[in-house]
Amino acid sequence: MMHLTEEEMIEQAYGERENTVAVESRFARHLAVCPLCEDAFAELKRDLAEVDRIQAPARDDLYGARVWAAIADSLPVYKPKPRTWWAIALSSPWNRGLAYAAVTTMLVSCAFYAGRLWEQQKRQLPVAIVSPVPKKPQQPKQPIVVVVLDDHLDRSERFLVELKHADLDSTDMASPLRDEARSLLTANRICRQKTNKTADPELTTALDHLDTLLGEAADAPGGLNPQSISRLQEEMNADGVLFEVRVVRSRIAHNASANNPQKGGTI
Amino acid sequence: MDRNDHAAIQAVLAGDKEAYGALVVRHSQTLFRVAFRITGNEADAEDAVQEAFLRGYRKLEGFESRANFGTWIYRIAVHCALDKVRRRRISEILRVGDSDDPELDQIQLADDAAGPDRLLLSGEISAMQMAALQSLTATERTAFVLRHMEDRSTAEIGAALGIDPNAAKQAVFRAVQKMRRRLAPLRVAT
Numbered sequence: 194m195m196h197l198t199e200e201e202m203i204e205q206a207y208g209e210r211e212n213t214v215a216v217e218s219r220f221a222r223h224l225a226v227c228p229l230c231e232d233a234f235a236e237l238k239r240d241l242a243e244v245d246r247i248q249a250p251a252r253d254d255l256y257g258a259r260v261w262a263a264i265a266d267s268l269p270v271y272k273p274k275p276r277t278w279w280a281i282a283l284s285s286p287w288n289r290g291l292a293y294a295a296v297t298t299m300l301v302s303c304a305f306y307a308g309r310l311w312e313q314q315k316r317q318l319p320v321a322i323v324s325p326v327p328k329k330p331q332q333p334k335q336p337i338v339v340v341v342l343d344d345h346l347d348r349s350e351r352f353l354v355e356l357k358h359a360d361l362d363s364t365d366m367a368s369p370l371r372d373e374a375r376s377l378l379t380a381n382r383i384c385r386q387k388t389n390k391t392a393d394p395e396l397t398t399a400l401d402h403l404d405t406l407l408g409e410a411a412d413a414p415g416g417l418n419p420q421s422i423s424r425l426q427e428e429m430n431a432d433g434v435l436f437e438v439r440v441v442r443s444r445i446a447h448n449a450s451a452n453n454p455q456k457g458g459t460i
Numbered sequence: 461m462d463r464n465d466h467a468a469i470q471a472v473l474a475g476d477k478e479a480y481g482a483l484v485v486r487h488s489q490t491l492f493r494v495a496f497r498i499t500g501n502e503a504d505a506e507d508a509v510q511e512a513f514l515r516g517y518r519k520l521e522g523f524e525s526r527a528n529f530g531t532w533i534y535r536i537a538v539h540c541a542l543d544k545v546r547r548r549r550i551s552e553i554l555r556v557g558d559s560d561d562p563e564l565d566q567i568q569l570a571d572d573a574a575g576p577d578r579l580l581l582s583g584e585i586s587a588m589q590m591a592a593l594q595s596l597t598a599t600e601r602t603a604f605v606l607r608h609m610e611d612r613s614t615a616e617i618g619a620a621l622g623i624d625p626n627a628a629k630q631a632v633f634r635a636v637q638k639m640r641r642r643l644a645p646l647r648v649a650t
Contacts, residue, residue, distance in 0.1 A: 249496035257485030
């Protein structure tokens, strides 16, 4: 059997506050079964009880005052620290209450704002992860005038093709050609006005030649007859109007497809 | 912390030196009691009390308002009393060493212990106990006084002495062992 050490007994005798219940119960159990330790512990307690508490000589009520009188002269005076503006402001209970309220309001506002940001991020995040839809490229601005111009050039090209292959012996085509020429002439003039601002010399030249040709076809004296059609065919071939129109139209279509590759080649 | 103590400290730090007087009056008796138990004489105890209040005043700016001023100044007083005991020990050793008496030259340590017979005969048991206390080192004596007479816990003793609680516990153990050995003749005689 392990006997208790003197240190354990001293600790127990003084009832150390840090002692756990388990330690104390183990100590008591051992004393109950070990007469040697029981005697030793009793002797220790008796010894400690015999050591008197040293009684300090009594000091009268003026003792404290005498101590103070003895040291007071040697003590420097503390210089009060200058009060900061906020310390002065907070010295009033009313101001302190206001300050607390302001700080609380600010904290609540910040928390609310942070919460909203957090919610927004949470809402956006799954969409970005689950469905990584590529961002739709921004649609390039497609000038309406290009579409109209292409349409006009298309009609003009067809008109020129019909004029080139017109049957000089038949008069059936004369009237529809003239009507088409008149219609195209109006559209051509509008296009010319618009394209003058674009500083595209090829287009301007082509529209000028087309204007001359369409004007003669629309306003041919006595209407379109085989002679006038033949003359127009010669002028058309001489100026290469059909070729010019095709080139310009092709270039416009190419530019349009270059600006918008996903849309295909033609407008 | 005592509201009065707190208010007095604030007043002192604000420039009212006299407010410290109230603290001195309030805690002097407690400090004297512990200082006397450690030093064993009135003059040293009174010096220790004054020294404690002086040190406390100089360190007052570093005193944390949440702490208890009574506990704080008590620890300072323990330190001051301990210093007194240590200085006295050194001066006594030097005094014995400087003696011209060849008989005393053979004894290098001061010994206040009187013979048990004389003590028993004169009935000065408490004087013998005091002598036993004096035989302890300054730390052991202080630890024993704080444990046995001031009912302080090991942690509090450690804090007061500026040592680890385990070291404080060991100091108490050693002090009790030495005291019992020194007082053993008294026990046999009775």
